[in-house]
Amino acid sequence: MKNVRLLVVSYLFPPAGGIGVQRVLSWARYLPAQGFDVSVLAAKNPSVPTLDPALVAAVPPEVEVVRTWSLEAPYKLRQRLWNRLGGKKSPEAAKAQPARDSWVKGMVRRVLSPDPEVAWTPGAKRAAERIVLGKGIDAVVVSAPPFSAFLVGNWLKRRFPHVRYVADFRDEWLDFYLNAFEYGRHPAIRRRAAAIEAETVHLADLSLSITQSCVERIRSRYPDLPGSRFACLPNGYDPAAFEGFRARSRPDGRIRVAHAGTVYPHSTPRYYFDGLESLPEQERGRFETHFIGRVTEEERSVFAGRDLRIVERGFLPQAEAIRELEEADVLLLTMTD
Incomplete structure (x- = not known):
């Protein structure tokens, strides 16, 4: 055949x-x-x-x-141009020029649709x-x-x-x-x-x-x-990517929680953070949360001012991201939809 x-x-x-x-x-x-x-x-x-x-x-x-x-346009340039058209602006700016933003962005959406x-x-x-x-x-x-x-x-x-x-x-x-x-x-x-x-x-x-x-x-x-x-057809996972995967001990004694993936508004860690902050200070201090991947601009405010141990690793190649998971005690998945 x-x-x-x-x-x-x-x-x-x-x-x-x-x-x-x-x-x-x-x-x-x-x-x-x-x-x-x-x-x-x-x-x-x-x-x-x-x-x-x-x-x-x-x-x-x-x-x-x-x-x-x-x-x-390259991604970063595209994002900057979109933001200048009003994709990201303060409430005051939105009130100052709503007609212009609506018309220009609407035209872009009609062309690039x-x-x-x-x-x-x-x-x-x-x-x-x-x-x-x-x-x-x-x-x-x-x-x-x-x-x-x-x-x-x-x-x-x-x-x-x-x-x-x-x-x-x-x-x-x-x-x-x-x-x-x-x-x-x-x-x-x-x-x-x-x-x-x-x-x-x-x-x-x-x-x-x-x-x-x-x-x-x-x-x-x-x-x-x-x-x-x-x-x-579910996503599943690729066994070859996890060949040799093994847990790695750490001397710090903390509970390390790892989140792998981009942080979007529909996968916000807001409620996880709120839950941690509700714990007594001694218990809260035992947790350290690592974010492996991008944090979108919409979610930046969720991270600000938290009395928590938060480590942002940014985007990592797959092999490095998997090593980060090996050092975690708990993996975090958040969805709000």
């Missing part, structure tokens, strides 16, 4: 770092041994806050990775077409966010109806993702997102998501489609 020729379309791929690359990286790493000839199409210059070049070594040599340019990464899709479509034709691709998997990547998959399905199309929702889009991030909280973005999701789900031969509740939420919006068109 011949191998399945698979094209994975993902804006995010190593050397980009963080949680957004792990799912697709694992597919590229393990699917070749399961009878797949894997090609990956990714952004050459993704606008991302973190890089982890060591992850590139996990991509098997037989996996072809094609990278195309995105017409975006459903997300800024849509600037990658024109070049990605051309590259995807070349890969499908050149390699005789049997199936395409598009993984999102950014959800504009589905525009590439939808275009390919119309261009090559015989190619199987799988849409992978790493986050539930309309109810969670749009509300979780400031850029998506705009009527124009929501209308565009709803239209793209409907087109995607109807064109895809299979729509995946990471939890059963996400699958059910997406499926509930499309009662005309059979349940066989939806499936749950």
Whole structure:
């Protein structure tokens, strides 16, 4: 039996770092041994806050990775420009120029819709077409966010109806993702997102998501489609990343709590901090909490002025982050949604 020729379309791929690359990286790493000839199409210059070049070594040599340019500003510049347009401002500034901010930001959202990464899709479509034709691709998997990547998959399905199309929702889009991030909280973005999701789900031969509740939420919006068109594929974990994992003792005698991942408003440690601060001083002093990953600007105020032992390690490459976990007594996961 011949191998399945698979094209994975993902804006995010190593050397980009963080949680957004792990799912697709694992597919590229393990699917070749399961009878797949894997090609990956990714952004050459993704606008991302973190890089982890060591992850590139996990991509098997037989996996072809094609990278195309995105017409975006680098991440830090993009954030500064957005903030100057009013993405981040004091209440006083918001009152002083609400009309200007609303008009300018609204125009940006109408042009870069459903997300800024849509600037990658024109070049990605051309590259995807070349890969499908050149390699005789049997199936395409598009993984999102950014959800504009589905525009590439939808275009390919119309261009090559015989190619199987799988849409992978790493986050539930309309109810969670749009509300979780400031850029998506705009009527124009929501209308565009709803239209793209409907087109995607109807064109895809299979729509995946990471939890059963996400699958059910997406499926509930499309009662005309059979349940066989939806499936749950959990994230799991990569055993190879934890080979040799062992607990490491420390001489300080404290209880070390470790949080790995970006701190967003929907994963705020506010209530964890409040709980610690409610303890008697002697008990509270035994805890030391390490944050491994970025803390978003929206959550900076949550950390300020706390009478707690807090250590911010910032973003670390995966191997270093895992070593930090080895030295922890307790791992912390916070979600408020």
